[in-house]
Amino acid sequence: MGRSKLNxxxxxxPSELLVLSRISAALSGLxxxxxxxxxxxxxxxxxxxxxxxxxxxxxxxxxxxxxxxxRGLSKEFLEKVRxxxxxxxxxxxxxxxxxxxxxxxxxxxxxxxxxxxxxxxLKAYICVPLRARDRVLGVLNVASRxxxxxxxxxxxxxxxxxxxxxxxxxxxxLYERLRKARERxxxxxxxxxxxxxxxxxRIARELHDETSQSLSGIALQxxxxxxxxxxxxxxxxxxxxxxxxxxxxxxxVHKEVSRLISNLRPALLDTLGLVPAVRQYAETILxxxxxxxxxxxxxxxxxxxxEVEAAFFRxxxxxxxxxxxxxKAKKATIMLEYRPQEFAITITDDGQGFDVSEITDxxxxxxxxxxxxxxxxxxxxxxxxxxxxxxxKGTIVWARVPIGQEFEYAEDKSSGS
Ligand SMILES: Nc1ncnc2c1ncn2[C@@H]1O[C@H](COP(=O)(O)OP(=O)(O)O)[C@@H](O)[C@H]1O
Ligand SMILES: [Mg+2]
Numbered sequence: 484m485g486r487s488k489l490n491x492x493x494x495x496x497p498s499e500l501l502v503l504s505r506i507s508a509a510l511s512g513l514x515x516x517x518x519x520x521x522x523x524x525x526x527x528x529x530x531x532x533x534x535x536x537x538x539x540x541x542x543x544x545x546x547x548x549x550x551x552x553x554r555g556l557s558k559e560f561l562e563k564v565r566x567x568x569x570x571x572x573x574x575x576x577x578x579x580x581x582x583x584x585x586x587x588x589x590x591x592x593x594x595x596x597x598x599x600x601x602x603x604x605l606k607a608y609i610c611v612p613l614r615a616r617d618r619v620l621g622v623l624n625v626a627s628r629x630x631x632x633x634x635x636x637x638x639x640x641x642x643x644x645x646x647x648x649x650x651x652x653x654x655x656x657l658y659e660r661l662r663k664a665r666e667r668x669x670x671x672x673x674x675x676x677x678x679x680x681x682x683x684x685r686i687a688r689e690l691h692d693e694t695s696q697s698l699s700g701i702a703l704q705x706x707x708x709x710x711x712x713x714x715x716x717x718x719x720x721x722x723x724x725x726x727x728x729x730x731x732x733x734x735x736v737h738k739e740v741s742r743l744i745s746n747l748r749p750a751l752l753d754t755l756g757l758v759p760a761v762r763q764y765a766e767t768i769l770x771x772x773x774x775x776x777x778x779x780x781x782x783x784x785x786x787x788x789x790e791v792e793a794a795f796f797r798x799x800x801x802x803x804x805x806x807x808x809x810x811k812a813k814k815a816t817i818m819l820e821y822r823p824q825e826f827a828i829t830i831t832d833d834g835q836g837f838d839v840s841e842i843t844d845x846x847x848x849x850x851x852x853x854x855x856x857x858x859x860x861x862x863x864x865x866x867x868x869x870x871x872x873x874x875x876k877g878t879i880v881w882a883r884v885p886i887g888q889e890f891e892y893a894e895d896k897s898s899g900s
Contacts (some may be wrong), residue, residue, distance in 0.1 A: 499640045502530050506647055516655040520552045523648040524623065527641075528554060533625045535605065537561075538613070540621035540652070541568060541577055548577055548621065560603050564596050571595025573610055573622055580619045582611045582641055584633040588626070607631035611641040615649040623648065673863050676856075680748075680793050687747035690740055698737040705730035742767055749796070757792050758784055761799050761817060768807050775814045782821030787886070794860045795828065795884075798868070801857040802830040802880040810834025810878060825866075828882045836872040857882075 506526045513519045520538045528536050537553035548566045550556075569578040572593050576583055585591055588608035594600050607627040612619045623645055705726060712723045744750070745767060752760035762778045769776045786792070799817060806815050812834030820827040845851040854870060857880075861868040866884030 499636070499643065502640060503643055503647060506644060510647070510651050513651070514655055514658045516652065516659070517552060519651045519655050520648070523644070523651070524552050524554060527623060527625055527644055530640075530644075531609065531625050531637075533607075533609075533627050535603075535627065536623070536625040538621060538623050538648075539566070539573060539577070540613075541619065548573060551621070557603060560599050564599055566595065572608070573624060576610045576612050576622050577619055580612045580614055580617075582609070582638060582645070584609050584638060584641070586632050587630040604628045607633075609633070609637075609641060611645040613645050613649040613652060615646075615653040620649050620652050669863075672859060676794075676860065676863070677790065680790070680797075683747045687744045687750075690744050690747070691750070695737065695740050695744065698733055698740060702730060702733040702737060705733060746800075748793075752792055752796055753789065756784070756786050757795055758819060760792075760796055761819070764796075764800060765803055765815075765817060768803055769815060772807060774806075774812060776816065778817045778819070780819045780821065782823075784821055785886075787826075791864060791884075794864055795826070795882075798857045798860055798882055799828060799830065801853045805853060805880075806830070806832045806834065806878075809837070812877065822886075825883050825885050827884075828880075830880045831877065833877045836874050836876045836878050838874055839870055839872050 506523065509522045509526055510519055513522060520540075524536050524538050528534065535555035537556060538551050539548040540551050541548055546568045548568065550561050550564075553561060566574045566577075568574050572583055572585075572588070572591065572595070574595070575593065585608040587606045588594060589597075589600055589606060591608075603626075605626045605628065607630050609623075609625045611623045613621045613623055623641075709723060709726050709730060712720070712726065717723055745764065749760040749764060751763055758778065758780055765776050765778055787795070803815070803817065806812055810832045812832035815832040816830070818827075818829040818831075820829075842851045842854060845855050858868050861882045861884060864884045866882055868880075868882035870878065870880050872878035
């Protein structure tokens with residue numbers, strides 16, 4: 484399979500198949516449109532022994548072709564030459580999807596920007612459509628400053644290259660759309676978490692300011708009524724017994740509301756920071772189970788922004804909650820490490836463990852949601868997390884988050900506890 488060249492050289496010519504597989508290898512793994520077009524153009528220039536070339540893509544809305552990548556063309560040419568689909572040689576290739584190969588463009592009557600073609604000294608000229616599924620996405624131009632004849636096999640090869648590039652362009656665009664959609668979803672999920680956190684904070688505040696205050700007021704009033712009854716000699720009546728029952732119940736409800744508040748948004752997290760909030764949380768959750776536990780820290784404690792501290796707290800809350808709910812452990816350790824460039828959390832228990840590979844998704848029952856949202860929260864901070872467990876071997880939950888300046892309070896480096 485022979486092939487002409489824009490500039491005459493006498494080396495052995497590779498077969499069409501070889502050329503195409505070479506381009507396809509060069510394009511594989513590329514997802515960025517500019518990179519794809521650059522590689523496509525350079526390979527075509529190389530194959531045709533050309534030094535001047537460009538790729539133009541069609542703007543679907545305006546019908547204008549714009550230079551995306553180019554080699555060897557003057558700034559003036561790129562600025563002055565504006566083409567619409569249907570205009571001139573490039574525009575007509577974009578419109579018809581039919582390639583044009585010219586021995587000498589400077590004498591062709593279809594040229595739209597004759598002055599520019601002359602001042603660039605363009606002679607041999609190839610314009611091929613970049614097609615994907617019957618649509619023309621743009622064109623590839625290759626030119627030379629000496630005239631040259633082209634053969635039908637050149638034409639076939641260039642069509643094939645154009646189609647290959649067209650499909651690569653379409654893939655890159657699809658990939659970009661997918662990437663954007665994923666990015667939008669990620670943003671949405673993050674906003675959801677932030678809204679949830681804000682809502683929790685609001686409910687916790689209201690529960691604290693209203694419900695909790697009222698409950699402790701009621702408990703005090705009841706206590707006063709009991710004392711009054713006792714003073715007036717009614718201590719053994721059913722009436723006093725009833726009052727005492729209601730009072731005990733009120734104290735109990737008050738405790739439960741406090742627990743609810745600290746689950747929703749521990750006040751300590753906002754005032755003293757992560758470590759005291761985690762200590763208090765572990766106490767309220769693990770102590771009643773008579774589980775031995777410790778909260779340990781390494782490195783100098785620093786404060787992070789409220790959002791970051793909340794994310795860390797929720798991660799730990801998820802892991803500790805799971806220990807309480809599922810582990811049957813005797814002992815649990817929560818380790819928080821303030822390293823120079825990252826913050827690390829490691830939560831270990833010696834419980835029954837589980838088969839991690841079983842949980843690949845959120846199940847209908849909601850099982851898996853806890854682990855999923857823990858991983859997401861750390862992911863949003865640019866960190867990584869994982870869980871290691873085996874039946875009978877306990878569980879380790881870990882997270883590492885890089886700590887940049889943007890996460891830290893510049894003025895408040897005081898320790899939390
Ligand atoms: N520390 C642990 N010990 C034993 N099993 C655990 C532990 N942590 C998680 N699991 C297992 O992983 C599953 C998924 O946890 P999670 O996503 O938090 O959902 P949920 O707690 O609602 O079941 C749990 O149902 C449990 O089987
Ligand atoms: Mg859970």
